[in-house]
Amino acid sequence: xxxxxxxxxxxxxxxxxxxxxxxxxxxxxxxxxxxxxxxxxxxxxxxxxxxxxxxxxxxxxxxxxxxxxxxxxxxxxxxxxxxxxxxxxxxxxxxxxxxxxxxxxxxxxxxxxxxxxxxxxxxxxxxxxxxxxxxxxxxxxxxxxxxxxxxxxxxxxxxx
Amino acid sequence: xxxxxxxxxxxxxxxxxxxxxxxxxxxxxxxxxxxxxxxxxxxxxxxxxxxxxxxxxxxxxxxxxxxxxxxxxxxxxxxxxxxxxxxxxxxxxxxxxxxxxxxxxxxxxxxxxxxxxxxxxxxxxxxxxxxxxxxxxxxxxxxxxxxxxxxxxxxxxxxxxxxxxxxxxxxxxxxxxxxxxx
Numbered sequence: 031x032x033x034x035x036x037x038x039x040x041x042x043x044x045x046x047x048x049x050x051x052x053x054x055x056x057x058x059x060x061x062x063x064x065x066x067x068x069x070x071x072x073x074x075x076x077x078x079x080x081x082x083x084x085x086x087x088x089x090x091x092x093x094x095x096x097x098x099x100x101x102x103x104x105x106x107x108x109x110x111x112x113x114x115x116x117x118x119x120x121x122x123x124x125x126x127x128x129x130x131x132x133x134x135x136x137x138x139x140x141x142x143x144x145x146x147x148x149x150x151x152x153x154x155x156x157x158x159x160x161x162x163x164x165x166x167x168x169x170x171x172x173x174x175x176x177x178x179x180x181x182x183x184x185x186x187x188x189x190x
Numbered sequence: 191x192x193x194x195x196x197x198x199x200x201x202x203x204x205x206x207x208x209x210x211x212x213x214x215x216x217x218x219x220x221x222x223x224x225x226x227x228x229x230x231x232x233x234x235x236x237x238x239x240x241x242x243x244x245x246x247x248x249x250x251x252x253x254x255x256x257x258x259x260x261x262x263x264x265x266x267x268x269x270x271x272x273x274x275x276x277x278x279x280x281x282x283x284x285x286x287x288x289x290x291x292x293x294x295x296x297x298x299x300x301x302x303x304x305x306x307x308x309x310x311x312x313x314x315x316x317x318x319x320x321x322x323x324x325x326x327x328x329x330x331x332x333x334x335x336x337x338x339x340x341x342x343x344x345x346x347x348x349x350x351x352x353x354x355x356x357x358x359x360x361x362x363x364x365x366x367x368x369x370x371x372x
Contacts, residue, residue: 042247049274053247054194054235077247078322124321133249136276 086133224262240308
């Protein structure tokens with residue numbers, strides 16, 4: 031079997047360490063900082079599945095990737111689409127978009143990384159004081175936070 | 191037997207045995223039985239004849255056909271998740287080429303596990319997802335030779351796609367612009 035380059039060890043090792051790829055022969059390398067050059071080299075010449083999990087990796091572990099802005103446009107567009115929760119988007123270099131998207135929504139091995147669908151998004155609303163007071167009262171009665179109370183009310187409203 | 195498959199079998203046997211004990215205690219004996227046929231990359235990992243010669247790297251999903259009774263499928267999925275994998279809901283859509291056969295990996299009283307033979311897995315990949323599997327297929331052609339090539343030709347697979355890519359890569363790696371600074 032072919033020899034394993036240092037770039038392959040680092041890229042595959044990182045993705046294995048984070049639970050995005052499975053490769054029993056690879057040594058997990060969770061602490062590396064990867065350059066675009068080595069990531070693209072491995073994805074193009076060694077293992078195209080790197081493209082499938084790359085958007086998820088860039089979203090969840092941005093500090094492990096150097097110069098993210100210099101990645102090719104199609105990859106950055108896929109990252110943006112996954113982050114925005116878009117249902118449809120062009121495939122990424124032979125990888126189906128729905129597969130690219132699902133890895134961002136996976137509960138990863140480190141248990142600290144939240145699936146994208148569970149990440150909270152900040153929004154600002156202006157509510158009348160009497161509505162705010164009612165929200166606070168509802169939250170207190172149900173022993174939940176105001177955010178949890180709002181989420182529950184919205185979910186219930188959609189079910190009924 | 192490869193360690194991952196061994197762990198999967200041990201955990202599944204344990205879960206089914208616990209389920210049986212619980213339902214016996216409640217007076218309603220449960221008979222969870224199942225047949226699992228592993229497909230895709232995971233089946234290659236589980237067959238030493240393929241795993242030892244191919245450079246296997248996979249995403250964390252398992253393609254498998256599952257025939258089950260009495261809660262077997264939910265226990266199977268639970269074990270798959272515990273091992274850090276996801277069961278692919280679209281497994282039944284995996285295309286299986288003509289002439290495929292299945293290798294028995296485990297036979298117990300509660301369930302059996304089989305795997306699609308490696309050549310058929312590779313043919314399926316080359317026909318349905320050539321770009322994603324181009325390097326694996328290149329390596330596999332080198333390993334299996336005519337045994338694989340004749341099956342690929344049967345489905346009019348463009349073999350030059352794999353060899354042309356191989357030549358392109360050889361050229362690319364010669365250029366100074368593609369050296370990796372580490």
